Amino acid sequence: MALGKDTVSTQAADRDVPATSKSGALGAGIEIDGVSKRYLSGSRWVTALEPINLTVQPGEFVSVLGPSGCGKSTLMLMVAGLLPPSSGRVVVGGREVTVPLTDVGIVFQNHLLLEFRTAVDNVALQEIMRGTPKAEARRKAHALLDRMGIGAAADRYPDQLSGGMRQRAAIARAFIHNPAMLLMDEPFGALDAISRVRMQHQLEQLWMDEYRKTVLFITHSVEEAVRLSDRVVVLSSGPGRLVEDITVDVPHPRPLVIDEDPALADYSRRIYELFNRLGVFDD
Amino acid sequence: MQTLASKQGAGSAEGAPAGDRRPLLARANVYKVGIQVAAPIAAMLLLLVLWQVIVVGGHVPDYILPAPSSFLPAIGKNWSQLWSATVITGEEAIVGFLIAIAFSIPLALLLASIRVVRDMVYPLVVFFQLVPKIAVAPLLIVWFGANKMSVIVLTWALCFFPILVNSMAGFMAIDQQQLYITKSMGASRWQTFRYLRLQSALPYIFAGLRIAVVLAVVGVIVGEFVGSNAGLGYIIEASSGILNTSLIFADLVVLTVLGLVLNYIVVGAEWLLMPWKRKVRRSLWLWARTP
Numbered sequence: 001m002a003l004g005k006d007t008v009s010t011q012a013a014d015r016d017v018p019a020t021s022k023s024g025a026l027g028a029g030i031e032i033d034g035v036s037k038r039y040l041s042g043s044r045w046v047t048a049l050e051p052i053n054l055t056v057q058p059g060e061f062v063s064v065l066g067p068s069g070c071g072k073s074t075l076m077l078m079v080a081g082l083l084p085p086s087s088g089r090v091v092v093g094g095r096e097v098t099v100p101l102t103d104v105g106i107v108f109q110n111h112l113l114l115e116f117r118t119a120v121d122n123v124a125l126q127e128i129m130r131g132t133p134k135a136e137a138r139r140k141a142h143a144l145l146d147r148m149g150i151g152a153a154a155d156r157y158p159d160q161l162s163g164g165m166r167q168r169a170a171i172a173r174a175f176i177h178n179p180a181m182l183l184m185d186e187p188f189g190a191l192d193a194i195s196r197v198r199m200q201h202q203l204e205q206l207w208m209d210e211y212r213k214t215v216l217f218i219t220h221s222v223e224e225a226v227r228l229s230d231r232v233v234v235l236s237s238g239p240g241r242l243v244e245d246i247t248v249d250v251p252h253p254r255p256l257v258i259d260e261d262p263a264l265a266d267y268s269r270r271i272y273e274l275f276n277r278l279g280v281f282d283d
Numbered sequence: 284m285q286t287l288a289s290k291q292g293a294g295s296a297e298g299a300p301a302g303d304r305r306p307l308l309a310r311a312n313v314y315k316v317g318i319q320v321a322a323p324i325a326a327m328l329l330l331l332v333l334w335q336v337i338v339v340g341g342h343v344p345d346y347i348l349p350a351p352s353s354f355l356p357a358i359g360k361n362w363s364q365l366w367s368a369t370v371i372t373g374e375e376a377i378v379g380f381l382i383a384i385a386f387s388i389p390l391a392l393l394l395a396s397i398r399v400v401r402d403m404v405y406p407l408v409v410f411f412q413l414v415p416k417i418a419v420a421p422l423l424i425v426w427f428g429a430n431k432m433s434v435i436v437l438t439w440a441l442c443f444f445p446i447l448v449n450s451m452a453g454f455m456a457i458d459q460q461q462l463y464i465t466k467s468m469g470a471s472r473w474q475t476f477r478y479l480r481l482q483s484a485l486p487y488i489f490a491g492l493r494i495a496v497v498l499a500v501v502g503v504i505v506g507e508f509v510g511s512n513a514g515l516g517y518i519i520e521a522s523s524g525i526l527n528t529s530l531i532f533a534d535l536v537v538l539t540v541l542g543l544v545l546n547y548i549v550v551g552a553e554w555l556l557m558p559w560k561r562k563v564r565r566s567l568w569l570w571a572r573t574p
Contacts, residue, residue, distance in 0.1 A: 082463050102469035108460050116482040116559045125478060129468040157559040 027213035028103070028180035030056040030079060034088030037074050047239035048074050051088055054233060054242065061207060061215045063225035063232045065271070067280050071240030072218045076185050079216060080104060093180055105174030109186040111166040113158040119169040120145060120154040126173050144172045147210075148202065164195035171203065181214035188224065197256055200227055208252055222275075226267045227258050234271060236278045244274055346526040354532035361530060364518070365537050372503050372514040373541055375431060379438025380499040380545075387443055388488065391450030412444040417505050424510040434506030434514075441502035442495035446488070453487025454480055486560070489553045496549045500542045515541070 032054040038047050049071030056062045064072045077083035079090050081097040090097040105126075113122045120141045127137035145154045150165050158166055167187060174182055187203075188196045204227075207215060219225050225232045226248055234244040250263050258264040275281060331351045337343070338350040345353055358365065394401040394408075416437065423433040457480060465475055507516025515538050522530040554561060 077463070080463070080467060082466065100463075100466040102467060104467050106464055106467045108464075110458075110460065112458065112461050112464055114461075114479065114482070116485070116557065118559075126468055129465075129470045129474055129478070159559065 027058040028093035029058040029060075030054075030181070030214065030216065031091040032056075032075070032079065032088070033091065035075070035078055035085045035090055036087045037071060037078065037083070038086045050239050050241040052240075052242050054245075056214060056216060056231075059213055060231060061217065061229045063217045063219055063229035064235060065219055065222065065225040065232050066235030066240065067220060067237045067275075069240070070235040070237035072220075072235055073185050074240075075235075076183050076216060076218050080106060080183050103180040105177070105179040105182045107167075107170050107174045107182070107184045107187040109189040111158065111163075111170040113166055113169055113173070115158050118155050118157055119150065119161060119165070122158070122169055123173045123176055126176050130177060140176060141172070144176050145169065148172055148206075162195075163191050164199060167191060167195075167199060168202070171206070175206075175211050178211070179213075181216065182211070183216050183218075185218040186220070187217075189219075196224075200224060201256055204228060204253055222268050222271045223258050226264050226271070227254060232267070232271065234274060236280070243278065244271075246271070346528045349529040349532050354529045354536070357529040357533035358536060361533060365515070365534065368513065368515045368518050368534075369537055369541055371431075372507065372516065372538070373545070375434045375506070375514065376438060376499045376503040376541075376545060379435040379502060380442050380496060382435070383439045383442035383446055383495060383499075384492070386439070387446035387491075388450050391447050392454055394447075395451050395454035408444070408447065416440045416502075420505055420509040423506075429510035429512070431511070433510050434503055437506040438499050438502035441498040445494040445498065446491040449491025449494070450484060450488045453484030456487065457483055485557055489549070489557070492549050492553075493546070496545050497542065500538070500545065504538070 032052055034051045034053060035049070036047070036051040037049040038045050040046075052075065064075060066072050074083065078085045079092065079097070079101075081090070081100040092101060093103075113119070114125070117125065120138060123141035123144060124134070124137035127140060128134055132140070142151065142154055145151050145168075148168050148171070150161075150168050153161055153165055158169075161169070167190075171187065174184075188199050191199060215229075217225070217229060229248055232244075232246045232248060233242060234246065235241065236243045246267065248264070248267050250261060250267075254264060255261050258268055335350050335352060338348055339352075343350075349357075390404075394405055419440070420433070420437055423436050427433040427436060461479070462475075465479055470478070503514070504516035504519070507514040508520050511517050515534050518534050519531050522528070522534070
């Protein structure tokens, strides 16, 4: 599956990772081992996700791609230890996940910034909760927001930020503490098309320059998955199951728009063909 | 990265409210504030003039409905009496209100946090709320005597419920994904309260306080009607016995101003404690409106 990705994996393994990582992670790898999710809806059981096996190498950028209702968000919550699987187990950084992971950064589609804290204080909160003194946490947060290009808006409340700025602050909050992995669930899903391209570019830059660690990225956008990831794991819906695991063998940095690179465009076309075969576009 | 950053700097206006299409004059803040202050004052003056004309023109006797020209001067004439009554009434209202806060908010937190306690206690609280508190006033006199104590207890009883219910809703209204993020930060129970629940609940708590502060004035007045020999409520009670209707109206004016001041104290506290809401609501006049 992850063949041809040796370069990335090696780089990630070589990077120094805080020895204090709570989940004992080396830029944590993820093993998803027969994990499924069923839940009770009224009086009948609904299968959200059929048993899935998936291994993510440390430092790999993996997108989980699928139509709505394929259980991709559920999968992410189970990896984070926020939702117990109905069967199977998740192993992160060599340890089975039984309680919510803390050596992790999470971004959802909704920015979920606290409305009563300014952008910088929202980002700093991640550090404050982990025991960093307030002044030091704010200094770090300011520096990070500067690097992400929203330093000027650092002291604004979320209500006073644009959608793109909010999401940038949310991403800053997710990795200010240099976690063992990033879990992102449709982080750009609520943005307009232009902000989206811009944010994808910025995420790629951040990942390459500052944080070359494991990213599990949930999306329903084929272009976004191909544009960003080393691997695209395709799920189908009703119930969710893994149908394809595609290695995107194109080096980073990649062009802003996948059409500029024939190889990327080809991956995208293949995935659309796959969706078509699966009947995703049928009524 | 670099280019992105500079692009972002140029687009820093993207946070501004979009697409205001009203004419320039209507957008100007001065105009807005001016109209918001002037319009209600003008309406009030118009009402007073109309009142004066009807009462004088219709030869309505003073003891039935005094004209503004009669009861407005009565405020000045009886000022020392009204002022000392205002101090007493204001103090009772504030003390009752504060005790209600001190009771309701911790109880709300307890009910919101522990399910068993909520299931046990909340039905009792609702039952308590269904008892008409004003009907209980004479009972309070029996228990505490005709004094400040019964007035304060009645005020507390009226304020208690709205603060409790709203605070409880506030402490319970937390987004599940928000909790996920907080958990992923490794937050302890105390940190979750300190950094998330408390401030998330504030807007709800203040919604309760704004309802309660109005009820506090009602509670004090009823309490004074029933069992007190001082305060603005007592003056109304005493004046009605001797048909001094002008003094009743003068008293009502003072009482309304007292209510307004108490309301503004809550609004001011809200302004102080919730800086993130300051930009959202623009006019003080709207702020003062109670639900």
